[in-house]
Amino acid sequence: MNRQWILVKRPVGMVDDSSFELRSGPVPSPGPGEALVRVVWLAFDPTQRGWLNDGPNYMDPVPLGEVMRGGGVGQVVASDSADYAVGDWVCGMVGWQDYAIATGQGLLGLNVVPPNVDPKAMLSIFGATGLTAYFGMIDIGKPAAGETVLVSGAAGATGSIAGQIAKALGCRVIGIAGGTTKCTWVTEIARLDACIDYKTDDVETRLRELAPDGIDVFFDNVGGAVLDAALANIAERARIVVCGGISSGYEVGESPPGPRNYLQLGLKRARMEGFIFLDYLDRFPEAFGRLHAWMTQGDIVYAEDIQEGLELAPTLLRGLFEGRNLGKQLLRIAPDPLPGS
Secondary structure, three states, X not given: OEEEEEEOOOOOOOOOHHHEEEEEEOOOOOOOOOEEEEEXXXXXXXXXXHHOOOOOOOOOOOOOOOEOOOEEEEEEEEEOOOOOOOOOEEEEEOOOEOEEEEOOOOOOOOEEOOOOOOHHHHHOOOOHHHHHHHHHHHHHHOXXXXXXXXXXXXXXXHHHHHHHHHHHOOOEEEXXXXXXXXXXXXXXXXXOOEXXXXXXXXXXXXXXXXXXXXXXXXXXXXXXXXXXXXHOOEEEEXXXXXXXXXXXXXXXXOOOOOOOOOOHHHHOOOEEEEOOHHHHHHHHHHHHHHHHHHHHOOOOOOOEEEEEOHHHHHHHHHHHOOOOOOEEEEEEOOOOOOOOO
């Protein structure tokens, strides 16, 4: 059987299990030019909450009555396609289900994982997470050696990589994370220079202490009060990278108030800019190459928060907004590797 999480209603506020229904049906059969993929790993990202709203986004809303959209990796178990061989690992938008049909490679298809690459790394450092960190920091933040860089969500999947990229470029990097465990990981494993615990510290005060000359680059995954604290401590010509706003919950309805300290952008002649990693399709090979080099040299490490069981999918998406995960949230839903592969 093919278990599938179906979106049955659009959530208001925090994601809850009642927005989805776990259904079972027959395993699909691949047609001409298609392959059948058994999904092994699912990835969870805050942006998925935005896809549940019936409103404008960089991707269309998930239709009611359809399988919940989500990235993942799996193995080809049957194929009638020259693009896929049985046993190939593939990655892409597989959805919250046990089996998916691969219809062709490319941006919206399922792509074969390169040899000698951990398949689930395609969901973190070599996937949307790493690409977002790379292009946001390199192209929007433009950090220069010796500058001070601040990263919120520094123990999260994207923020942790963004901070280490800045560190590899010779910057002094301060992270913001929640709780002792995450802050310790940020400084001792990811080796950022300092980490502010937003749960116990006064963020604005600590920023003044740690960066008395101001923040040159702020890579923001959080928004809200954290963004306000950073804006109050920016240096002249600072660059603020708008990557995410997890404090908002990506909920439908009235938007949260804008930053109180936005006038600092004018006073400090600073720039605040958003982006989507899909803007840089033609430069993906560049990003893959540099991320691989930094990882090989030991300049970048990445964390994975691994859970097991398809039934946990809605809970794990909600958990992203409750600060439960350290690093990339992954869910194993099938044996790895598959029997006989």
